Structures are given as structure tokens and as C-alpha cells.
Amino acid sequence: MTNTLKWMTLALLLFVAACSTNAGSQENSEASTNEANNSEASNEQETNEETNKEETDSDATSNAESEDQKEEEATAEEVEPEYRLNEAFWGFEPINDAPAEAVLLTIDDAPDTNAVEMAKTLKELDAPAIFFINGHFIDTDEEKARLKEIYDMGFEIGNHTMTHADLKTLSEEEQKEEILKVNEMIEEVIGEKPKFFRAPFGSNTDFSKSLAEEEGMLVMNWTYGYDWVKEYQSEAAIKDIMVNSPLLQNGANLLMHDRDWTAAALGDIVKGLRDKDYNLIDPEEIEPLQK
DSSP states (O other): OHHHHHHHHHHHHHHHHHHHHHHHHHHHHHHHHHHHHHHHHHHHHHHHHHHHHHHHHHHHHHHHHHHHHHHHHHHHHOOOOOEEEETTTTEEEEOTTOOSSEEEEEEEEETSSSHHHHHHHHHHTTOOOEEEEOGGGSSSHHHHHHHHHHHHTTOEEEEOOSSOOOGGGSOHHHHHHHHHHHHHHHHHHHSSOOSEEOOGGGOOOHHHHHHHHHTTOEEOOOSEEOTTSGGGOSHHHHHHHHHHOTTOOTTOEEEEESOHHHHHHHHHHHHHHHHTTOEEOOGGGBOOOOO
8 A cells, every 4th residue: 555655646746747847838838929929010010110211201202303393394394585576567586596487476355256266276286376365355254264265275365455445545544454454354364464465456655565564564566467457357368368468577476356257267377377487486485575
């Protein structure tokens, strides 16, 4: 019995020792696993922080490049003057190496009934022009939308007074209203004031010219135009005279109006001028008012 008791006691001690060893081993295993998990989490956090930092740096670089690109585009948009107004014939002379064989297209009394279609015709032909605006043609939302559409097609917008009155018959205060009111209305629609001013009938006064200059507008008349003359109020007649006028010359300033017959002939007028090897002056290439 004594020997049997000894063996049983020894077996019990060995069993307890084995259990203790297994428990310690399991605790160590769990601790190692936790340490590994914590290490992975720490590494993942560091990786995320590095990624976020790289993304932030990349965004900053991208924003800086975007600002540089905007500055470059703004600089590229600045057009060097190629033509200068000559008041002796109200046309244009080339500056430096600009082609002398060039004319300017202008459309007065816009935007009445044909101006948008005329702008579309010119746009299709890649033909630049100035549209001179009367204030009484942009006093409704629909008419303002026409002006905006013409401007959005890339055409220059000029001031042609509020009511198309002869400025020489008006007081200085009335002339001021005729000119400044249109500038305000145009700026409200397109976001900028006109750079060019044309008096109705070419009837300027010392006051109107001075006021236009104060507003930063180049005063402009024209070299020739015919579409208000009765004998040229048809598509065929106006097309012929605008291309074959004896007044057609280098730098000529061509006056046309928002009229049915002119609108119908406009495409052929542009093609006829080009067939005679005339380039079309871009208004952006005209030397601005020298103060």
C-alpha cells in the first residue's frame, strides 16, 4: 500500500507540473500573438501616416502646379497689339510684321433681330468682329441673353450709345447718360466694360470723345458701309458692294448693321474678302487706347 500511495502521489505531482507548463506556454503564445498584432497595427498606422503625408504633399504640389498653369495661361492670353487705329481714314495700320492686307468687320445696332445669327455665321467661318450695342436692344432678359450669347461665342462688344441719338443734338449731361448707361448694362451682362466706342452717324463731340477716353474706350468710326442706303438693301447688292467697293483698302474698317439683307449676305462677304487675300483683324490685336 505504501508503494502504491507513493506512485500515486508522484503521478499527481507530474500531472500538476504538466498542466502548469501548458498554461504558461499558452499564455506566452497569446502574449506573442498580441505583440505581433500590436506590431502589425503600429506598422499599418505608420504606413497610413506616410501615405497621408505623401497625399498631402502631392495635393500641395498639384495645387502649386495648377496656380502656375493658370498664371502661364493668363500670360498666354495677353495678345500683343498688331494694328493701330489711323484716324485719317478710320482704318488700321500694321504694327511690326502684321499683314497689311487686312480689314476689320463691325456690326452696329446689335443685338436686334439678326445679330445672334450673324455671330453664328461669323463663328462658323472663324471670322472675328466687333458688335456695337445699343442700350435699347438689351433692356429685357431675352435681349440680354442674346448679348451674352454673342459674347460667349468670342466676339468683342462695343458701345453704340443708349438710344442711337445724334450726340451733337444733346447736352453734355444727356451724352453722358447715353454713353455711361450702356457701359453699365453691358458690364452687368458680360462682366466687363466695352473697349470700343462708336457714335451713331459718326457724330462725335469733344465731350463724347473725352468721356469715351475716360472710360478707356477707343473711339472708332469707319472707312465705308452701305447697307442703310436704299439701293444696297438686298442680299446681292450689299454682297457685291462690300467686296468690290472702291474704298476697300488695306486696314479698312467695314461698317455693317443688324439688317436682314446684311445677315443674308454676311457669309459671302467674308468669303469674298478672303478671296481677295484680305485677312480679318482680330479686335484683340488692336492697340488699346493710349492715355
